[in-house]
Amino acid sequence: MDLRFRPEYEAFRQEVRAFLTQHWTDEDRASAPPVNPRGMSLGTAIRNDERATRFRLAAIERGYLYRHVPRRYGGSEQPFDPLKLAIIQDEFRKAEAPGELIGQGPSMLVPTLLEHGTEEQKQRFIRDTLLGKIQWCQGYSEPGAGSDLASLRTRADLDGDFFVVNGHKIWTSNADTADWMFALVRTDPDKPKHEGISYLLIDMKSPGITVRPLRQMTGEADFNEVFLDNVRVPVTNLVGKRGQGWTVSRSTLKHERNLIGSALLSERVLDGVRFLAQALELRGRPAIQDPVLRARLVELETKVLASRYHGYRLLTLQARGEDPGIAGLVTKLYGTTLGYDVARLAMDVLSDRGLLAPGETTAPAMGMFLTAYMWSLGILIAGGTANIQRNVIAERGLGLPRDPRAQRDTGQNPKEG
Amino acid sequence: MDFGLSADQLLFQQTLRRFLAEQCPMTRVRAIMETETAHDLALWQGLCGLGVPGLIVPAEHGGGGLELLDLALAAEELGYACTPGPFLGHALATICVIEGASEEQRGHWLPTMAEGTSIGTVAWGEAGSQWNPEHWATFYEGGTLSGEKLFVPFANVADVLLVGARNAEGSVRLYRVEREAPGITITPLAVVDMTRKVQHVRFERTPATPLEGPPSGLQRAIDAGCILVAADAFGGSRRCLEMAVSYAKTREQFGQVIGAFQAVKHQLANMACELEPALSLWWYAAHAYDHIRDQCERHAAMVKAHLTDLYDRMTRDATELHGGIGFTWEFDLHLWFRRAIFDRGFLGDAHYHRERAARLAGW
Numbered sequence A: 001m002d003l004r005f006r007p008e009y010e011a012f013r014q015e016v017r018a019f020l021t022q023h024w025t026d027e028d029r030a031s032a033p034p035v036n037p038r039g040m041s042l043g044t045a046i047r048n049d050e051r052a053t054r055f056r057l058a059a060i061e062r063g064y065l066y067r068h069v070p071r072r073y074g075g076s077e078q079p080f081d082p083l084k085l086a087i088i089q090d091e092f093r094k095a096e097a098p099g100e101l102i103g104q105g106p107s108m109l110v111p112t113l114l115e116h117g118t119e120e121q122k123q124r125f126i127r128d129t130l131l132g133k134i135q136w137c138q139g140y141s142e143p144g145a146g147s148d149l150a151s152l153r154t155r156a157d158l159d160g161d162f163f164v165v166n167g168h169k170i171w172t173s174n175a176d177t178a179d180w181m182f183a184l185v186r187t188d189p190d191k192p193k194h195e196g197i198s199y200l201l202i203d204m205k206s207p208g209i210t211v212r213p214l215r216q217m218t219g220e221a222d223f224n225e226v227f228l229d230n231v232r233v234p235v236t237n238l239v240g241k242r243g244q245g246w247t248v249s250r251s252t253l254k255h256e257r258n259l260i261g262s263a264l265l266s267e268r269v270l271d272g273v274r275f276l277a278q279a280l281e282l283r284g285r286p287a288i289q290d291p292v293l294r295a296r297l298v299e300l301e302t303k304v305l306a307s308r309y310h311g312y313r314l315l316t317l318q319a320r321g322e323d324p325g326i327a328g329l330v331t332k333l334y335g336t337t338l339g340y341d342v343a344r345l346a347m348d349v350l351s352d353r354g355l356l357a358p359g360e361t362t363a364p365a366m367g368m369f370l371t372a373y374m375w376s377l378g379i380l381i382a383g384g385t386a387n388i389q390r391n392v393i394a395e396r397g398l399g400l401p402r403d404p405r406a407q408r409d410t411g412q413n414p415k416e417g
Numbered sequence B: 001m002d003f004g005l006s007a008d009q010l011l012f013q014q015t016l017r018r019f020l021a022e023q024c025p026m027t028r029v030r031a032i033m034e035t036e037t038a039h040d041l042a043l044w045q046g047l048c049g050l051g052v053p054g055l056i057v058p059a060e061h062g063g064g065g066l067e068l069l070d071l072a073l074a075a076e077e078l079g080y081a082c083t084p085g086p087f088l089g090h091a092l093a094t095i096c097v098i099e100g101a102s103e104e105q106r107g108h109w110l111p112t113m114a115e116g117t118s119i120g121t122v123a124w125g126e127a128g129s130q131w132n133p134e135h136w137a138t139f140y141e142g143g144t145l146s147g148e149k150l151f152v153p154f155a156n157v158a159d160v161l162l163v164g165a166r167n168a169e170g171s172v173r174l175y176r177v178e179r180e181a182p183g184i185t186i187t188p189l190a191v192v193d194m195t196r197k198v199q200h201v202r203f204e205r206t207p208a209t210p211l212e213g214p215p216s217g218l219q220r221a222i223d224a225g226c227i228l229v230a231a232d233a234f235g236g237s238r239r240c241l242e243m244a245v246s247y248a249k250t251r252e253q254f255g256q257v258i259g260a261f262q263a264v265k266h267q268l269a270n271m272a273c274e275l276e277p278a279l280s281l282w283w284y285a286a287h288a289y290d291h292i293r294d295q296c297e298r299h300a301a302m303v304k305a306h307l308t309d310l311y312d313r314m315t316r317d318a319t320e321l322h323g324g325i326g327f328t329w330e331f332d333l334h335l336w337f338r339r340a341i342f343d344r345g346f347l348g349d350a351h352y353h354r355e356r357a358a359r360l361a362g363w
């Protein structure tokens, strides 16, 4: 283990700070609300305007963002260094500067393309996705295929150089604003469930696509239904081979687990809760002086730190080429459970002021914590529910017997997971 | 640059695990804990042979010259194996000397502590659950100590005690006392964790030697204690999960192994989910002890609270998952349950450490 803040790292920190002072000024910071009220929302989490893009380009140039992505695809291609990563994240967070975009495109599609995409697909999509110029949505779930995703029925039939897609996707976050969708479709209905699926990139402007927004419990409408009616998709938009969509999507799902379980989301909300607890009075003293709230704040900070260091451990295993095993499987469950606990603590700090809805101007932080609280439920479900995560941890991580029914339905080889 | 164990550390861990599995299986654990002292000389000498007591002692004083993380890895293995004996108190006494004694004192005392021929322990806690040095009443005057210290591990086995006490100026410092010195009364106690026995120790004008190094030595030793306890708790937790998983794979009810029931799977998955990130947490704290000192005290407080709470839940769930057999004396699980109780109480409870962490953050 070697995380020493050797002089070179202190120097690096100073370098990052100097960069931030120069490139992300008070004016930049003031030009948009520092904390996005939908901080927990997937896909819309992080500021993405022109100022932010200009800043991100400079940050990539300097090697601070998208360090794992090759330069030729728009990343900064830096050697793996968890400490530098931590310093960057830390300093960017303190400066309220735009970090790496998170969301379906940068966090899920990009790693999938890096692993399975053709050179043309990489060139075409990665750079613009990292800068938020191409917005993506994830077309996996269907009305009849949620946890049991492999039972999906949206069909893609080959017609010359095109697939013709027909079906119905649901809960598709940001489909109304997305430029493209990465979707799982059934290309070989006669093959066993898992072998007949392919991974397709679909232009949302294609004729035959209808998007109908669905309103969430938060009152907003981020997710949608997507109807696909004879949508023609060039075969060059197939990622991986035909019939290998399930395997390809595995790598996406793994990244989704990491994305949703990432410590960053909880860290940001926890920063907010701490600030709130210092600023708000609760029965005649700052809320942070309440012994119970203090203890819970420390407890959750401890878990947020555990989650961060767990991330370092996973990155190290990855860099050493070792299989993280169960350590890699718990991230989503840990992170989302924690996200809920952190948001709920905010509600307790607010006490009766939690009754005020987002947008109410007299509400502390404009009511944004309610949104975070509700979203923390959404992410317990999205990307594989908590119970599905538990199944995965128990079966693949601990080697407990698979559910015989799920096994029969999916025809999966128990070892392949 | 990485956040993982080195090849040497992994090798050391394996060696120690194998040694404990062979030399101190559960039958041996039980035999040793049933003795009056719970200290077995042969086992201790075996650990000394592996260099365990002196791992962190500087090489020039006869130790391994390693770091707290290495010592914590040993603590983890001893926790995993439920090993009885004076390791923890000895390790902390050693750290008191390393961090709090003068160079000359270190030269005198460390070599025998490193080789384990002189066993140490720490006398810190006082009545009223006072683990906070600011509130200690034991005092040093005219070359002697007076006062009462509670929950001193292996006081009746140790050769030397490292005592925290107030001096004439009112500052709390470390003092070294020989167990055979006059004016010491050791009260044996019936204790929950029979693998790590504790006693109350009374000092009445007991001759003592002040440690003449930096005053920060005491806090350093307390931080180290929190981290070592956390590592012990992790080792025990991991063992409990392993036992529960392997039981779930073999015990059959309703015509199938119980591990095929989703409720059981989910209970085990929840345990694993809590356990995995906790490993990185104490690794980090242990690493911070040597390399990121300004973060160490607060991290140590947080890991002590977090890991010992976790240990409690893990032993509880593992016991439940074993059904009736888990509730028996003959089945070994309760020995870890008992160690969890020790880890939670010794050095102060979780709430105390969380409050400390809050104050250290300036809240």
Ligand SMILES: Cc1cc2nc3c(=O)[nH]c(=O)nc-3n(C[C@H](O)[C@H](O)[C@H](O)COP(=O)(O)OP(=O)(O)OC[C@H]3O[C@@H](n4cnc5c(N)ncnc54)[C@H](O)[C@@H]3O)c2cc1C
Binding pocket: A137, A138, A139, A140, A141, A142, A143, A145, A146, A147, A148, A170, A171, A172, A173, A174, A223, A378, A379, A381, A382, A383, A384, A385, A386, A387, A388, A391, A406
């Ligand atoms: C905010 C949000 C955003 C989303 N965004 C997208 C998106 O962008 N793209 C996309 O494709 N999908 C998206 N989804 C859909 C999400 O992936 C599904 O909702 C999820 O996989 C669950 O499927 P379901 O809704 O059909 O629930 P079901 O599968 O019907 O599950 C209902 C309940 O049954 C439990 N359950 C089901 N099977 C089992 C089992 N084998 N063992 C134990 N319990 C079980 C579940 O845990 C759950 O509690 C989103 C969902 C939400 C909430």
